[in-house]
Amino acid sequence: MIVTVINQKGGVGKTTTSVNLAYVMSKTKNVGLIDLDPEGGTTTSFGMKREKKELPLGGKSVNIFNVEVFPAHIGLLKLELNGDVNEIVNSLKEISKNFDVLVIDTPPNLGTLAVSAMISADKIVSPVTPQPLALEAAKNLDSRLQSLGKKAIAYTNFSKKSVEMELKSIQFTNIAIPQSRLFIDASRLGVPASRYEEVRGKSRKLVKYFEELSKVILE
Numbered sequence: 292m293i294v295t296v297i298n299q300k301g302g303v304g305k306t307t308t309s310v311n312l313a314y315v316m317s318k319t320k321n322v323g324l325i326d327l328d329p330e331g332g333t334t335t336s337f338g339m340k341r342e343k344k345e346l347p348l349g350g351k352s353v354n355i356f357n358v359e360v361f362p363a364h365i366g367l368l369k370l371e372l373n374g375d376v377n378e379i380v381n382s383l384k385e386i387s388k389n390f391d392v393l394v395i396d397t398p399p400n401l402g403t404l405a406v407s408a409m410i411s412a413d414k415i416v417s418p419v420t421p422q423p424l425a426l427e428a429a430k431n432l433d434s435r436l437q438s439l440g441k442k443a444i445a446y447t448n449f450s451k452k453s454v455e456m457e458l459k460s461i462q463f464t465n466i467a468i469p470q471s472r473l474f475i476d477a478s479r480l481g482v483p484a485s486r487y488e489e490v491r492g493k494s495r496k497l498v499k500y501f502e503e504l505s506k507v508i509l510e
């Protein structure tokens with residue numbers, strides 16, 4: 292199955308969600324994680340570098356912490372500008388056949404790559420932050436999901452209290468991930484925060500949110 296993480300607003304936690312969900316799911320499933328953001332946030336979050344070569348989608352992957360990570364590469368910029376949505380959707384579906392779950396991290400827009408990732412998705416997850424502009428963005432995302440005939444599951448990031456909004460295609464869970472320094476420390480080290488927590492032998496503060504989210508997605 293394909294799990295796409297989406298929100299056209301920047302900095303809301305898409306990459307954090309993608310890497311931690313993939314890491315948590317990989318404990319019980321065969322998981323791939325593809326970085327469709329030319330900026331390569333997921334790539335660096337797993338301690339890798341963006342590929343300077345232009346590759347086909349799915350052209351390179353590296354197994355890290357039991358997650359098969361497909362790093363961002365130069366070719367993504369071309370696909371964003373001139374790519375064909377149907378071809379991208381077909382490639383993503385083809386890649387996903389090798390996994391129980393393929394998690395897709397997307398750029399902060401609703402361009403070719405993000406729309407292709409939405410169309411190919413079996414499940415769509417959207418982190419939402421409780422600021423007014425972010426809530427406005429959630430409404431716009433809802434309209435786009437409606438036009439594509441897709442549904443998404445949302446959770447709240449950077450907050451102890453979950454956002455409650457009535458939208459047609461986005462269902463809000465009561466999951467709320469508070470602000471935590473661990474995310475920043477982990478991303479500096481190039482490891483998912485839930486992995487960082489685990490190896491440091493810290494209490495399972497963050498991982499439980501992603502386990503909960505994973506449960507909602509897989510049910």
Ligand SMILES: Nc1ncnc2c1ncn2[C@@H]1O[C@H](COP(=O)(O)OP(=O)(O)OP(=O)(O)O)[C@@H](O)[C@H]1O
Nearest residue numbers: 301302303304305306307399449469470471474475
């Ligand atoms: N709950 C949180 N507490 C503290 N820091 C967080 C939290 N969630 C995410 N961050 C940090 O906020 C920054 C932005 O998060 P992230 O990169 O996941 O967002 P994004 O939606 O992928 O951004 P972009 O749209 O630029 O790709 C990162 O430095 C990340 O480590």
Ligand SMILES: [Mg+2]
Nearest residue numbers: 305306328332
């Ligand atoms: Mg990102």
